[in-house]
Amino acid sequence: MVLKLYVPGTFVSGGATITMVLAEKGIPYEPIIVNLEKKETKTPEFLAMHPFGEVPVIDDDGFILYESRAICRYLAEKYADRGPTLLPNGLKAKAIFEQAASVESSNFAPAVWKVMNEGLVKPRRGLTVDQALLDEALAGLAEKLDVYEIILGKQRFIAGDEFSVVDIFHLSYAPKFAKRGGIDIMTRPERPNVTRWWNELITRPTWVKLEAEGYKATES
Ligand SMILES: N[C@@H](CCC(=O)N[C@@H](CS)C(=O)NCC(=O)O)C(=O)O
Missing domain, CATH: 3.40.30.10 (Glutaredoxin)
Incomplete structure (x- = not known):
């Protein structure tokens, strides 16, 4: 079936x-x-x-x-x-993978969600955007991405040098920023490594x- x-x-x-x-x-x-x-x-x-x-x-x-x-x-x-494999093999690679998976769900996703809610969901529902809240949410996400910049300066993908499902987890809401809200925080000149990683994800043929x-x- x-x-x-x-x-x-x-x-x-x-x-x-x-x-x-x-x-x-x-x-x-x-x-x-x-x-x-x-x-x-x-x-x-x-x-x-x-x-x-x-x-x-x-x-x-x-x-x-x-x-x-x-x-x-x-x-x-x-x-x-x-x-592609999408999941790592070996004790240490699996541990690093779990670390990245936790970082995505406890750092990246909540920060993205705040931007999504204030910047995209509210206007779509006809509600007034609170600019102060949106700025705060964007600053919160920028702070997380500054750390991603350090991580991605040392490795190609978020859980190491191999593409994995954790990279894919990041694709849930963030790609919609540029398209719907005119907010493209993922590709900024001050974060060349995040930009490189992000562009690699969103240009995958799939x-x-x-x-x-x-x-x-x-x-x-
Ligand atoms: N952590 C869940 C989130 C699921 C979720 O928030 N789903 C939303 C749609 S994107 C939903 O079904 N909302 C229905 C509702 O709350 O009534 C996941 O990743 O699957």
Whole structure:
């Protein structure tokens, strides 16, 4: 049975990162678009799959899994012999990988989310942007990226010299800055290493294709 991927109706967030892993590995899947505004994640059927009532979720031949990072790692491990490795081997490489994964979820993602919320989500919902809050959020993200600049000055990717799922985790919201909000904090002259890394991620052929195509499905 083809893998089912429950995603929101926009090519963003964890749905985008999972789709990227699927593309890198060449795994076929069926996207099922869930309408968040209609509260389709809060139905008893959906809550039986995801007790917090969120997307993304996968159904891999009856095996249900939620949380985008867990899904990306599961797919990378299940299809280890296809496409790029995406997960490290060896005790120390795995430890460094875990370190990078924690940095993404505890440093990068919360900072990105604050910028997203104030700079992109609010205007999209017709709410007034609080410029002071947005500036504070941008400064918070810049602080994290200054540390990324040091890390990426010593290695090609965020978990070492190999491309991994942790690099992909960073693609959930940040690529939307430049496109929707006119904020392109990821590629700044004062952070040449972050810029190099970021440009390498967003110009990967898989990502370029996904951005162009989005999910190939219509709302159910
Ligand atoms: N940490 C989760 C975040 C999931 C999440 O926040 N999903 C949002 C959409 S991007 C959602 O389903 N929201 C529905 C709701 O809160 O009602 C992941 O990475 O999978």
